[in-house]
Amino acid sequence: MKLDLDFLHDKFGKIFEVGLLKELAEFGTYMDVEEGFVLMRPGGYIRTVPILLSGSVKIVRSDSEGREALLYYLGEKDSCAMSLTCCLNSRQSEITAITDSQTQLISVPVSKIEEWMTKYLSWKEFVFMTYQKRFDDLLAAIDQIAFFKLDERLISLLKKKSAQCGCTVFNVTHEELGNELATSREVISRLLKQLERLGRVKLSRNKIELLDIVLK
Amino acid sequence: MKLDLDFLHDKFGKIFEVGLLKELAEFGTYMDVEEGFVLMRPGGYIRTVPILLSGSVKIVRSDSEGREALLYYLGEKDSCAMSLTCCLNSRQSEITAITDSQTQLISVPVSKIEEWMTKYLSWKEFVFMTYQKRFDDLLAAIDQIAFFKLDERLISLLKKKSAQCGCTVFNVTHEELGNELATSREVISRLLKQLERLGRVKLSRNKIELLDIVLK
DNA sequence: GGGGCTTTGTAACAATTATCACTGAACAAG
DNA sequence: CTTGTTCAGTGATAATTGTTACAAAGCCCC
Secondary structure (H helix, E strand, O other), rough: OOOOOHHHHHHOOOOOHHHHHHEEEEEEHEEEEEEOOEEOOOOEEEEEEEEEOOEEEEEEEEEEOEEEEEEEEEOOEEEEEHHHHHHOOOOOOEEEEEEEEEEEEEEEEHHHHHHHHHOOOOHHHHHHHHHHHHHHHHHHHHHHHOOOOHHHHHHHHHHHHHHHHHEEOOOOHHHHHHHHHHOOOOHHHHHHHHHHHOOOOOEEEEEEEEOOOOOO | OOOOOOHHHHHHHHOOOHHHHHHHHOOOOOOOOOOOEEEEEOOEEEEEEEEEEEOEEEEEEEEEOEEEEEEEEEEOOOOOOHHHHHHHHOEOOOOOOEEEEOEEEEEHHHHHHHHHHHOHHHHHHHHHHHHHHHHHHHHHHHHHHHHHOOOHHHHHHHHHHHHOOOOOOOOOOHHHHHHOOOOHHHHHHHHHHHHHHOOOOOEEOOOEEEOOOOOO
């Protein structure tokens, strides 16, 4: 599918110049990928930078033994700072990026990233804003891991997930939550049961409903 | 003290263009600060970006209750990505930067950061390399906190400190190590004693000597 | 409607880390 | 040399998190 200029204008008219929108339409590649698609994996070479149109992408750090730690989510109009640094320094990925829901995005080739930096002020600002945001995200991730206990981190993760999907009920297994918090399934089950007993969540197979958690 | 062009040429001749070196000499401010000087604290406004000439700077994340987590060290020719993002987006600092030894640095005003980006290719590259490095550092910090147990993190921290000072003996209190690993002094004392019993370190008041640890 | 798979619940126990409460050693300064 | 202060050692105990092992519930599909 070809990118439609009117569509881009609606989406990005407020942050990008007209000339840039045209180039985005011309050189960007539209992609529509299903949930669970791996956009990037550690060691992979990165030749394009994604810009999300809709949906969400989970950015995860994995260690050598297959354990994981959730870093942050990308949402609408977000882009990936890792891709940027990797592209601009032609290095391999250090992280895993995986779609967390049906996701539409524009894929921009490396060559244009640099070219537009000098050509369009709004693109330069976008790139630096992306860095800033991802730095903040990483710092927030460090806060969570370093300063909070698991139960609090779990609640925080549930909130984040509900914010991502925009609703209080979502599908997820205890296993997946365990992976994202770099702990085991059993621990998550225990903590969730505890939260259910406190009336803060409602559990069923493959599904969690937040009760008071969002409101607090 | 005025910055000497020859000195800058020796230090940065390989990475910066001549024109840039001249501007650095003209607009940069030379600073020589003692150990323990706080260059930046959370909430502080940032109007300059530091570039280290020698010494080292510790970058730390603090939470609201005063607990800390070491993020990374800056060494010679390093610069701070936080400063960059904060300057370029005129935001407040999210971290603490404190000199870890006698440190010499050049302080570059915000206005020049942006100007040089379009003017000097080598400066643009330097800025992006800085982002890349700090991203890597943050990811490494997350790896440590998320995937390793305290004893391993302690060893890793000791190694880092010895690398910073370039020797196997250095001054540090258990209290300080505890802060940097976001744990208590007692825990550190116990782990260190364990390491001493294994013949891997030699402890005395305010001082730690690494024995086999460096070699491994 | 009976396997086979995935997901969840949970008890029992182990390991790790945190906290509290002291004690004594090292040092600095009068 | 005494005194006050900082730093380190350590036992006891608690809290948190990890591991093992197994049972049961939900779901898919023939």
